[in-house]
Amino acid sequence: MEVFxxxxxxxxxxxxxxxxxxEIAKSNPSLKTAVVSKxxxxxxxxxxxxxxxxxxxxxxxSYDLHAYDTIKGSDYLADQDAVEAFVRDxxxxxxxxxxxxxxxxxxxxxxxxxxxxxxxxxKRTLHAADKTGFHLLHALFQTSLxxxxxxxxxxxxxxxxxxxxxxxGGLLAYDIRRGxxxxxxxxxxxLCTGGVGRIFYFSSNAGIKTGDGAAMAYRAGAxxxxxxxxxFHPSGLIKTGILITEAARGEGGYLFxxxxxxxxxxxxxxxxxxxxxxxxxxxxxxxxRAGRGFDGTYGSYIHLDLRHLGEAxxxxxxxxxxxxxxxxxGMDPVHEPIAIRPTMHYTMGGVHTDKDGKTPIDGLYAxxxxxxxxxxxxxRLGSNSLAEIMVFGARAxxxxxxxxxxxxxxxxxxxxSLAKQEMDRIEKRYIKTNNGKERIGAIxxxxxxxxxxKVGIYRKEGELSEAVQxxxxxxxxxxxxxxxxxxxxFNTELLNAMELDNMLDVAEVVALGALNRKESRGGHARExxxxxxxxxxxxxxxxxQTPQGPRMEKLPVTITKWKPEERKY
Amino acid sequence: xxxxxxxxxxxxxxxxxTEYKQQTFTIPYHKDWSVLDALNHIKAEVDGSxxxxxxxxxxxxxxxxxxxxxxxxxxxxxxxxxxxxxxITLEPLANFPIVRDLVVDLTDFMGKxxxxxxxxxxxxxxxxxxxxxxxxxxxxxxxxYYQQSLCINCTLCYAACPAYGLHPDFxxxxxxxxxxxxxxxxxxQGILERRKVVAAENGVxxxxxxxxxxxxxxxxVDPSAxxxxxxxxxxxxxxxSRLQGKK
Numbered sequence: 163m164e165v166f167x168x169x170x171x172x173x174x175x176x177x178x179x180x181x182x183x184x185e186i187a188k189s190n191p192s193l194k195t196a197v198v199s200k201x202x203x204x205x206x207x208x209x210x211x212x213x214x215x216x217x218x219x220x221x222x223x224s225y226d227l228h229a230y231d232t233i234k235g236s237d238y239l240a241d242q243d244a245v246e247a248f249v250r251d252x253x254x255x256x257x258x259x260x261x262x263x264x265x266x267x268x269x270x271x272x273x274x275x276x277x278x279x280x281x282x283x284x285k286r287t288l289h290a291a292d293k294t295g296f297h298l299l300h301a302l303f304q305t306s307l308x309x310x311x312x313x314x315x316x317x318x319x320x321x322x323x324x325x326x327x328x329x330x331g332g333l334l335a336y337d338i339r340r341g342x343x344x345x346x347x348x349x350x351x352x353l354c355t356g357g358v359g360r361i362f363y364f365s366s367n368a369g370i371k372t373g374d375g376a377a378m379a380y381r382a383g384a385x386x387x388x389x390x391x392x393x394f395h396p397s398g399l400i401k402t403g404i405l406i407t408e409a410a411r412g413e414g415g416y417l418f419x420x421x422x423x424x425x426x427x428x429x430x431x432x433x434x435x436x437x438x439x440x441x442x443x444x445x446x447x448x449x450x451r452a453g454r455g456f457d458g459t460y461g462s463y464i465h466l467d468l469r470h471l472g473e474a475x476x477x478x479x480x481x482x483x484x485x486x487x488x489x490x491x492g493m494d495p496v497h498e499p500i501a502i503r504p505t506m507h508y509t510m511g512g513v514h515t516d517k518d519g520k521t522p523i524d525g526l527y528a529x530x531x532x533x534x535x536x537x538x539x540x541x542r543l544g545s546n547s548l549a550e551i552m553v554f555g556a557r558a559x560x561x562x563x564x565x566x567x568x569x570x571x572x573x574x575x576x577x578x579s580l581a582k583q584e585m586d587r588i589e590k591r592y593i594k595t596n597n598g599k600e601r602i603g604a605i606x607x608x609x610x611x612x613x614x615x616k617v618g619i620y621r622k623e624g625e626l627s628e629a630v631q632x633x634x635x636x637x638x639x640x641x642x643x644x645x646x647x648x649x650x651x652f653n654t655e656l657l658n659a660m661e662l663d664n665m666l667d668v669a670e671v672v673a674l675g676a677l678n679r680k681e682s683r684g685g686h687a688r689e690x691x692x693x694x695x696x697x698x699x700x701x702x703x704x705x706x707q708t709p710q711g712p713r714m715e716k717l718p719v720t721i722t723k724w725k726p727e728e729r730k731y
Numbered sequence: 732x733x734x735x736x737x738x739x740x741x742x743x744x745x746x747x748x749t750e751y752k753q754q755t756f757t758i759p760y761h762k763d764w765s766v767l768d769a770l771n772h773i774k775a776e777v778d779g780s781x782x783x784x785x786x787x788x789x790x791x792x793x794x795x796x797x798x799x800x801x802x803x804x805x806x807x808x809x810x811x812x813x814x815x816x817x818x819i820t821l822e823p824l825a826n827f828p829i830v831r832d833l834v835v836d837l838t839d840f841m842g843k844x845x846x847x848x849x850x851x852x853x854x855x856x857x858x859x860x861x862x863x864x865x866x867x868x869x870x871x872x873x874x875x876y877y878q879q880s881l882c883i884n885c886t887l888c889y890a891a892c893p894a895y896g897l898h899p900d901f902x903x904x905x906x907x908x909x910x911x912x913x914x915x916x917x918x919x920q921g922i923l924e925r926r927k928v929v930a931a932e933n934g935v936x937x938x939x940x941x942x943x944x945x946x947x948x949x950x951x952v953d954p955s956a957x958x959x960x961x962x963x964x965x966x967x968x969x970x971x972s973r974l975q976g977k978k
Binding site: 201202204205206207209210254257258260261262263265266267268269270271272273274293296297300304305307308316339341368369370401402404405482485486489490601602603604606607645646647649650651652653654655 | 744745746747763774775776778779780782783784785786787788789790791792793794808830831832834837841844845848849850851858859861862863864865866867868869870872873876877880881883884909913916918919
C-alpha cells in the first residue's frame with residue numbers, strides 16, 4: 163500500500179466533479195488536486211442527460227420566477243436560500259461553459275436558444291439538441307485537460323473516507339487496473355459520485371450509479387438527507403427504462419391513453435404534458451390502473467406521440483430520441499407513437515450539505531446528484547440538475563479550496579493505521595469469504611426487485627415495512643457472499659461487491675425514510691397518506707448510521723419568501 | 732428446450748495466463764437481448780470472473796466497444812438477433828494492448844486526446860473569465876463543426892484503423908476529428924497551435940484514406956472526412972504561411 167499526497171480530492175469525474183476541479187485549478191493553482199473516478203470521466207452518467215439545462219437568460223425571465231418554479235416544483239421542501247443562490251449562479255455557469263465550448267443550440271441571430279420544460283413558467287432550458295449532458299460533460303472534461311495541476315486517477319474506486327478526529331484526512335482507493343489499494347491523502351474531499359439509481363431495476367440510470375459517495379459519507383458519520391425522494395421520469399422506453407427526454411414534450415409531444423385522449427388535461431389542465439415529472443408519472447399510473455393503458459410483452463404503457471412535429475423538427479431538436487427509439491425499441495417516432503412508462507430517474511436526496519457544499523464533517527464536501535443542498539426538495543424540475551452540477555460543483559470547489567489552503571494535513575501514521583483497519587474490513591468482508599455461498603448477482607437482483615415492487619411511485623405502509631425488512635435480510639445475505647475469484651487485475655467482481663454493499667446501505671435508508679414520512683409530497687406518494695402534511699412533515703429527513711441501523715432526525719426547511727401553498731398546475 | 736445461443740469469448744487474465752484463450756458460453760437466447768445483456772447474464776449467472784467495461788447501456792458513454800465477429804461495435808446496441816442462430820465471437824478491441832479479457836488499455840488514446848489541446852483557445856486569455864455575455868454563434872457557424880463534436884470516445888475507429896494498427900504513434904481518427912471540431916469552431920483561435928501536432932509526422936499524413944473509421948463510427952462523426960479536410964487545410968495553411976514569410 164502506497165501513500166499519494168494531495169490537498170484536495172474530488173471523487174467522481176462527472177459534471178459536478180470536473181466543474182469543481184476546474185474551479186480549484188483556476189482559483190488556487192498551488193493546491194494539489196486530483197479527480198478519483200471509477201470510470202474514465204467522459205463515461206460518467208452526466209453524459210446521458212438529454213433535454214437541457216435551466217438558467218435565467220432571456221429578457222422576459224427573472225431569478226424570482228426561476229426560484230419560485232423550482233420551489234413549487236419541490237413541493238416546498240427546497241431550502242429557499244439555496245435556491246436563490248442557485249438561480250443566480252446558474253446564469254453565470256451556462257455562459258461560462260459556453261466559453262468553454264459547449265455547443266448550445268442557437269437562434270438565427272447567434273444567441274443561445276431556450277426551450278420549454280416541465281414546471282417552468284418561462285422558456286429557460288438551454289440545450290445542445292437532446293444530447294445536452296453529453297456536450298456539457300465533454301466540454302468540461304476537455305477543458306479540464308488544459309489544467310496540468312488536475313491529476314487524475316482514472317478507474318480508481320474510492321472505498322472509504324479516512325476521518326481523523328472528526329476531520330478528513332484522505333481516502334482508501336482501489337486501483338481497478340492493478341487490483342491494489344492505496345492511501346490518497348487530502349485535506350478536503352468533494353464527493354461528486356451521483357445518485358443511487360441502480361437499486362431499482364426499471365431505471366434510466368447507468369450501471370455505475372450505485373450511491374458510492376452517499377454510502378461512504380454515511381459510514382464515515384455524515385448524515386444523508388431526504389433519501390426517500392426518488393424521481394420517476396414519465397417517459398422510459400418500455401423494455402429497458404432508457405430515458406426519452408422531457409424535451410420531447412417540451413417541443414410539443416403529446417401523451418395519449420388507449421382511448422386516444424390527451425389525459426393530462428384531467429390532472430394538470432394548465433400545464434398539460436409539461437407538468438412536473440412526479441405529477442405526470444402518477445397520472446400515467448392512474449390511467450394504466452383505470453384500464454386506459456396499452457398492454458404488451460413488457461407490461462402496460464401509454465403513448466408519447468411526436469408524429470405531428472414532423473421529421474425535420476425531430477431531427478433538429480430531438481435526434482437522440484429518434485436514435486434511441488430505433489436502436490433500443492425498434493421503432494421510428496417519426497412514424498409511430500413511442501410506448502413509454504415511468505422509469506426511476508433521479509435521487510433527490512444525498513449527502514447533507516449547506517449551499518457551499520459543506521457537510522458536517524470538517525473537510526468533507528459534496529455536490530451534484532450525490533449531494534443534497536437541497537434545491538430540489540421533494541421533486542426536481544427537469545433541466546435543473548445540469549445547472550446544479552455546475553453551480554454547486556463550482557461552489558463546493560471554491561469552498562474546499564479556501565478550507566484546504568488554511569488547513570494542516572492529517573498525520574500520515576494516523577492515516578496508515580486508519581487505512582489498515584479499513585483494509586482488514588475489506589479483506590474480511592469481500593475477499594476472504596471462502597465459506598460464503600451467496601452470489602452477488604442474486605442479491606443485487608433481489609434488491610432491485612424489492613425496490614421496484616415496494617418503494618415505487620405509489621407507496622404504502624405494509625409494503626414499505628416489508629421493503630425495510632427485505633433489505634435488512636439482503637444485508638444479512640451479503641455477510642455470506644462468495645466471490646468466484648481472487649485475481650487482481652481488473653477484477654470487476656470485487657468492484658461490484660463493494661458497489662452492492664454501498665447500494666444496500668443506501669437502499670435501507672430510502673425504504674426507511676419512505677416508511678417514516680407519513681404524507682405525500684413531491685416524488686414521495688403515499689396511498690395511505692395522500693395529502694401533504696406541512697404541520698408534521700415540512701422538514702428534511704437526516705439519516706445517521708448506527709450499529710442498529712439508520713437513526714433518523716428532522717431538519718427544518720429554510721423558507722425565505724415563498725410560503726407553502728397548494729401545488730396545482 | 733428453449734432456444735440457445737453460443738458466445739465464444741476471448742479470455743486473458745495476466746495474473747495467471749501466459750496467453751489468450753477462448754471460452755465458450757451457451758446461454759438462453761432472447762431475441763431482444765443486446766450482446767451486452769448476454770455478457771451481463773454470463774457475469775451474474777455463469778462466470779463472475781469475466782471482465783468487460785459497460786455503463787450507460789444507451790450508446791452514449793462509449794464504454795462497451797468490442798470486436799463482435801471481427802467488427803468493432805458498441806455491444807449495448809448490437810443485438811443477438813442479428814447473428815442468431817449463428818455463434819458470436821467477442822474479442823477485445825483490436826489494435827489496443829489488452830488489460831484483461833475484453834478490457835483494453837486506453838492510456839495511449841487518452842494521451843493523444845490531450846495532445847491536440849481539445850479546448851477553446853483564445854489569443855486573449857482573459858476571454859475565458861468573462862461571463863458577462865455569451866459569444867454569438869449562428870446555427871450555420873455551428874454546422875461547420877457540430878458533426879465532429881458528437882464523438883463519444885468509444886475508440887471503435889482506432890480498432891478499425893489499419894494505419895493505427897501499423898503505426899501506434901498515429902494520432903488516429905477520433906483525435907484528429909476532435910481537432911477539426913475545435914479548429915472549425917468560430918469561438919476558437921487555436922488552429923496554429925494544433926497544426927503543430929496534426930500536421931506533424933504522426934498526424935493526418937499517416938492516414939491512408941481507407942475510410943473504415945467512418946464506417947464503424949456509431950455516431951456518424953465521419954473522422955475520415957475530417958482528416959482529409961485537415962490535410963487540405965494544413966497544406967494550404969503551410970503554403971500561405973510561407974508566402975507571408977512565417978514558419
